[in-house]
Amino acid sequence: MNNTAIIGVGMTPVGEHWDKSLRQLAYEAAEKALNDAGNPEIDAIYIANAYAGTFNKQTHLGSLIADYLGFSGIEAYTIEAADASGGAALRTAHMAVASGAVKTALVIGVEKATDIVGGSRTQARTVSLDADYETPYGATLTSLAALLMRRYMYEYDVELSAFEGFSVNAHSNGKLNTHAMYRNTLREGAFAKAPMVSDPVSLFDGAPDGDGAAALVITSADTAPDRVAQPIRITASSVATDKFMLQERKDLLWFSAVNKSVDTALTQAKLSRNEIDLFEVHDAFTILSALSLEAAGYAERGSGWQLAENGTIFKDGTLPISTSGGLKSRGNPAGASGIYQAVESVLQLRNLAGDNQINDANIAMIQSVGGLASTVVTHILQN
Amino acid sequence: MNNTAIIGVGMTPVGEHWDKSLRQLAYEAAEKALNDAGNPEIDAIYIANAYAGTFNKQTHLGSLIADYLGFSGIEAYTIEAADASGGAALRTAHMAVASGAVKTALVIGVEKATDIVGGSRTQARTVSLDADYETPYGATLTSLAALLMRRYMYEYDVELSAFEGFSVNAHSNGKLNTHAMYRNTLREGAFAKAPMVSDPVSLFDGAPDGDGAAALVITSADTAPDRVAQPIRITASSVATDKFMLQERKDLLWFSAVNKSVDTALTQAKLSRNEIDLFEVHDAFTILSALSLEAAGYAERGSGWQLAENGTIFKDGTLPISTSGGLKSRGNPAGASGIYQAVESVLQLRNLAGDNQINDANIAMIQSVGGLASTVVTHILQN
Numbered sequence: 185m186n187n188t189a190i191i192g193v194g195m196t197p198v199g200e201h202w203d204k205s206l207r208q209l210a211y212e213a214a215e216k217a218l219n220d221a222g223n224p225e226i227d228a229i230y231i232a233n234a235y236a237g238t239f240n241k242q243t244h245l246g247s248l249i250a251d252y253l254g255f256s257g258i259e260a261y262t263i264e265a266a267d268a269s270g271g272a273a274l275r276t277a278h279m280a281v282a283s284g285a286v287k288t289a290l291v292i293g294v295e296k297a298t299d300i301v302g303g304s305r306t307q308a309r310t311v312s313l314d315a316d317y318e319t320p321y322g323a324t325l326t327s328l329a330a331l332l333m334r335r336y337m338y339e340y341d342v343e344l345s346a347f348e349g350f351s352v353n354a355h356s357n358g359k360l361n362t363h364a365m366y367r368n369t370l371r372e373g374a375f376a377k378a379p380m381v382s383d384p385v386s387l388f389d390g391a392p393d394g395d396g397a398a399a400l401v402i403t404s405a406d407t408a409p410d411r412v413a414q415p416i417r418i419t420a421s422s423v424a425t426d427k428f429m430l431q432e433r434k435d436l437l438w439f440s441a442v443n444k445s446v447d448t449a450l451t452q453a454k455l456s457r458n459e460i461d462l463f464e465v466h467d468a469f470t471i472l473s474a475l476s477l478e479a480a481g482y483a484e485r486g487s488g489w490q491l492a493e494n495g496t497i498f499k500d501g502t503l504p505i506s507t508s509g510g511l512k513s514r515g516n517p518a519g520a521s522g523i524y525q526a527v528e529s530v531l532q533l534r535n536l537a538g539d540n541q542i543n544d545a546n547i548a549m550i551q552s553v554g555g556l557a558s559t560v561v562t563h564i565l566q567n
Numbered sequence: 568m569n570n571t572a573i574i575g576v577g578m579t580p581v582g583e584h585w586d587k588s589l590r591q592l593a594y595e596a597a598e599k600a601l602n603d604a605g606n607p608e609i610d611a612i613y614i615a616n617a618y619a620g621t622f623n624k625q626t627h628l629g630s631l632i633a634d635y636l637g638f639s640g641i642e643a644y645t646i647e648a649a650d651a652s653g654g655a656a657l658r659t660a661h662m663a664v665a666s667g668a669v670k671t672a673l674v675i676g677v678e679k680a681t682d683i684v685g686g687s688r689t690q691a692r693t694v695s696l697d698a699d700y701e702t703p704y705g706a707t708l709t710s711l712a713a714l715l716m717r718r719y720m721y722e723y724d725v726e727l728s729a730f731e732g733f734s735v736n737a738h739s740n741g742k743l744n745t746h747a748m749y750r751n752t753l754r755e756g757a758f759a760k761a762p763m764v765s766d767p768v769s770l771f772d773g774a775p776d777g778d779g780a781a782a783l784v785i786t787s788a789d790t791a792p793d794r795v796a797q798p799i800r801i802t803a804s805s806v807a808t809d810k811f812m813l814q815e816r817k818d819l820l821w822f823s824a825v826n827k828s829v830d831t832a833l834t835q836a837k838l839s840r841n842e843i844d845l846f847e848v849h850d851a852f853t854i855l856s857a858l859s860l861e862a863a864g865y866a867e868r869g870s871g872w873q874l875a876e877n878g879t880i881f882k883d884g885t886l887p888i889s890t891s892g893g894l895k896s897r898g899n900p901a902g903a904s905g906i907y908q909a910v911e912s913v914l915q916l917r918n919l920a921g922d923n924q925i926n927d928a929n930i931a932m933i934q935s936v937g938g939l940a941s942t943v944v945t946h947i948l949q950n
Contacts, residue, residue, distance in 0.1 A: 185667035205699060228806070237620035242698035244649040247808040247941040251815075257827060259806035261648035261655040261942065266627040272644040276659060283666035284568035285804065301698075315625035315684075316588060421668065423611070423642035425630040432634075444640060558630040559644065 188281045189408035189415040190565065192221025192401035193527040197363040198394040198515030200298045206240055207252040209397035210294040214253055217290065217399035222411055224401065228259035228286045232273035232293035234266050234519030234554075238308040241301045249292060259286070265423075266312035267468065269293070270398075270522020271552025271561025275421045277402045278563075287403060293523030294397040305393060309518075312555055314429055325468070326390055328430055328556050330382040333471040335436050337384065340486035344384055347470035348375040349492025351388040351512060354467060357499060358509020360539035365394045365515030389470040394515030398523035400530075414534045420449035420564035428558045437486075441560035442479035442551065449549065449562040457481050460564075461545050462532055463503055464525040466553035467510040473497075476551065477505075504542050507532060522552030522561065533567040571664045572791035572798040573948065575604025575784030576910040580746040581777040581898030583681045589623055590635040592780035593677040597636055600673065600782035605794055607784065611642035611669045615656035615676035617649050617902030617937075621691040624684045632675060642669070648806075649695035650851065652676070653781075653905020654935025654944025658804045660785045661946075670786060676906030677780040680899075688776060692901075695938055697812055708851070709773055711813055711939050713765040716854040718819050720767065723869035727767055730853035731758040732875025734771040734895060737850060740882060741892020743922035748777045748898030772853040777898030781906035783913075797917045803832035803947035811941045820869075824943035825862035825934065832932065832945040840864050843947075844928050845915055846886055847908040849936035850893040856880075859934065860888075887925050890915060905935030905944065916950040 194216025196209050204212070210231075218226070231245045242248070246260030263273035270293040280286040300308055306326075310319045313328070337343070351370055358364035370388060378386035408415035424444035427433045433440075450457060457480065465480075467473040474488035482503060483491055491497045497505040508514050508528040511521055529548035531537045537545075545567075552561040577599025579592050587595070593614075601609070612633050620626045629643030646656035653676040663669040683691055689709075693702045696711070720726070734753055741747035753771060761769035791798035807827035810816045816823075833840060840863065848863075850856045857871035865886060866874055874880045880888040891897050891911040894904055912931035914920045920928075928950075935944040 207699075234626065235620075237618075237626070237694050238624075240698060241621075241694050241702070243617065243620070243647060244695040244811075244937055244942070246648050246655075247938065248697065248811050250808050251811040251941070256808055256810050257823070258808060260808050261646060261651070261806065263644060264626060264647055265629050265644035268644070272629075276662075279659075279666040279668050280662045282668065283662040285662050285665065311620050311624050312627040314631065315623060316590075319624070423644065425633050425639055425641060425643050427639050428627075428631050428634040440640070554627055555630065558634070559627070 186282045187405035187417060188278050188402055189405040189417045190400050190530050191403055191408050191412045191415050192217040193530045194220055195363060195398035195524060195527045196396050198365045198396035198517055201395040206236060206242060206294060206296045207249055209296065209395060210249045210292050211253055213397035213399040214290060214292050217401050221401035224288050224411060226255060226258065226288055226290045228280060228289045229255060230273045230277045230289060230291045231262040232269040232291065232519050232523055233262055233295060234264055234269045234312065235295060235308060238311050239300050240296055265559045266554030267518050267521060268552040268554030268559040268561050269519035272423065274522060274526055274563060275423060275561055278418050278421045281402050281404055289402045291400045291402060291523060292397060293520030295517040295520045296395045297393040297518060298395050318429060326382045326385055329469040329471055330385045331430060332436060333384050336471055339437060342489060345376065346489040347389060350467060350470040350473045351375055353492060353498050354506045354510040354512035357507055357540050358513025361508045361514055364509040364513050365392055366513050385469060391468045391511035391516040394517050396515065396517035396520055398520050398527045400523060400526055414567065416530045416533050417566045418563060419566050420452035422448035423561045426558045430556055437475060439475050439479035439557040441557050442476050445560045445562040446480045449564050453564040460547055460549045462507055462542060462548045463505050464529055464550040465505050466551055467506050467512050468516055472553065499540065499542050507540050507542060525550040525552065529565050533565060569665045570788035570800060571661050571785055572788040572800045573783050573913050574786055574791050574795045574798050575600040576913045577603055578746060578781035578907060578910045579779050581748045581779035581900055584778040589619060589625060589677060589679045590632055592679065592778060593632045593675050594636055596780035596782040597673060597675050600784050604784035607671050607794060609638060609641065609671055609673045611663060611672045612638060613656045613660045613672060613674045614645040615652040615674065615902050615906055616645055616678060617647055617652045617695065618678060618680065618691060621694050622683050623679055648942045649937030650901050650904060651935040651937030651942040651944050652902035655806065657905060657909055657946060658806060658944055661801050661804045664785055664787055672785045674783045674785060674906060675780060676903030678900040678903045679778045680776040680901060681778050701812060709765045709768055712852040712854055713768040714813065715819060716767050719854055722820060725872060728759065729872040730772060733850060733853040733856045734758055736875060736881050737889045737893040737895035740890055740923050741896025744891045744897055747892040747896050748775055749896050768852060774851045774894035774899040777900050779898065779900035779903055781903050781910045783906060783909055797950065799913045799916050800949045801946060802949050803835035805831035806944045809941045813939055820858060822858050822862035822940040824940050825859050828943045828945040829863045832947050836947040843930055843932045845890055845912065845925060845931045846888050847912055847933040848888050849934055850889050850895050851899055855936065882923065882925050890923050890925060908933040908935065912948050916948060
């Protein structure tokens with residue numbers, strides 16, 4: 185298998201972009217990534233998007249966006265795996281380039297989540313759950329995350345405060361990220377007093393949906409050094425799924441798809457988990473961070489939250505997560521979030537992450553999660 | 568680039584499957600394809616689907632269907648390019664296997680189009696047009712096809728009857744296909760008297776939306792002969808896009824994406840267009856067949872319809888199309904149609920197409936089209 189590398193990155197700030205359409209957001213991110221890559225010839229565009237069909241009544245984004253970018257004619261289509269769409273599109277581009285079918289690919293993650301055509305966002309978002317066996321009973325992503333969190337608290341005998349560190353870390357980093365949606369730090373006591381969204385998930389446990397686009401240019405690792413000064417190699421790429429519905433899982437508190445995709449990725453990259461310098465988890469809910477750290481092998485079961493409490497996941501810790509604010513503070517543009525993770529990690533590996541730069545960033549693991557970890561995509565990036 | 572081959576095919580009949588859910592249709596097709604391939608180990612599932620988000624309020628089909636098939640754990644996600652989703656998913660699987668990242672992939676095209684949750688199908692289907700600049704003005708796929716057909720009739724001075732042969736051929740073949748949705752032959756004079764849907768597109772110009780699923784098992788061409796008696800090689804795979812909206816095309820009657828993807832595919836397979844034994848066009852409307860044959864280089868501009876009138880495209884002609892009834896008679900399960908084309912062509916190349924078998928079928932070209940040919944995916948299959 186040929187190796188691939190990321191040679192250009194770009195992104196828009198995440199937020200409520202009432203003045204920009206879906207295609208305009210995609211354009212802005214793509215233009216930056218293409219410039220960053222020295223404007224190479226592009227053979228294919230892979231779009232990561234999860235909800236435009238329901239949020240914006242717009243599918244068929246491949247051709248639509250290729251045309252708007254002035255690339256009418258080339259290969260283009262969409263990859264969807266709910267909120268793991270970003271990771272899945274990155275994998276598709278990686279395989280396309282590795283196969284030799286495509287020399288250089290542009291991957292664009294884009295979502296316009298705050299401008300819903302008809303209905304509510306919460307309702308529109310439930311399309312990624314089971315329409316036959318979950319949504320008819322009122323389940324939402326948040327209420328299912330709440331079930332997990334409640335079970336975790338009961339099973340491991342921890343209080344709500346156990347999850348505070350994840351939110352504090354995300355906002356502490358997001359405050360320094362000019363592209364973040366909510367650049368506020370959490371004041372002492374704010375987490376404990378946060379309004380409940382779906383008990384025990386409070387306002388500071390869940391990530392806000394936002395509009396945004398992020399883009400990557402990917403080419404073969406062999407030619408990448410001739411094109412840019414700091415190509416970032418993709419040394420592992422894996423996708424794993426789990427039982428779709430929580431009710432069918434034997435063990436509610438074990439994210440088997442996280443475990444499997446991380447193990448596969450580490451094997452591919454020939455790395456041990458302790459060699460990872462930063463780990464972008466999909467922190468859509470604090471409980472997801474805790475469970476992901478455990479299933480990824482970084483904490484014993486029931487103790488993932490301690491990595492937040494003891495500072496391991498902070499920027500100066502041994503395993504920084506959410507270094508740009510994560511989904512929680514930077515904002516969660518659903519289908520684009522996996523591409524944001526890649527863009528932000530590339531900046532870290534290039535030593536260009538500004539106020540959020542961590543020391544000695546050479547190896548990053550990024551993880552894109554759909555549903556309640558029913559789809560997990562893991563990539564490892566190295567400089 | 569490694570070569571790939573199709574080692575298993577399966578499909579459900581196309582129709583109104585009120586008693587089967589989306590996942591059950593997928594299961595039925597997948598089970599047949601897996602049995603046909605000798606039940607090999609599967610590493611990844613790629614789902615082709617265009618409208619489940621709007622028709623059925625269900626996305627995230629990769630994990631959902633993998634789980635339902637009992638493959639929970641493996642790689643799975645969805646590929647979308649409107650009605651070209653089938654072709655795009657086949658391409659993704661082809662590249663995944665060619666890259667070496669995936670040994671054996673299952674591709675499932677599935678659509679449940681006759682059981683819409685809220686709103687009308689016509690409205691739900693417009694998500695694949697431009698939500699900002701086309702649908703607000705009332706455009707539908709059918710009304711845009713009508714614009715093309717009217718322009719064709721005006722420009723080339725032909726009557727409605729010029730398109731009759733496409734419909735007659737499709738129904739003549741579909742009548743013999745037990746998996747077809749409408750197994751009626753067109754009686755003399757029926758085409759001329761057909762009720763108008765969107766003038767000049769009549770009931771017998773447009774393909775009916777149907778429920779259905781079709782599946783393929785794809786592995787490397789090197790190992791395929793060890794697995795099955797008649798592997799079918801994928802010798803070309805290409806995607807091209809066009810200006811998304813008709814109003815931005817300089818020449819309404821030239822499908823540049825058809826032209827480009829066919830030229831690329833023929834070059835890849837090192838074939839001339841006359842070596843193609845059968846050509847599965849995306850005959851969603853008779854005008855699409857005429858324009859596709861012209862842009863693919865099989866007829867002069869303005870004379871594509873003559874291939875229907877003179878019998879070239881009939882089963883005993885030199886370039887059979889729609890040999891199983893095409894979208895017109897077999898039915899159009901949107902995102903799955905491209906996979907049906909592949910399944911039906913594989914059966915032809917294996918000499919197992921029953922009453923619709925053509926003579927000396929060695930090379931098939933299949934073409935999956937999204938929108939008004941704004942996305943076109945072309946594959947060449949060889950035995």
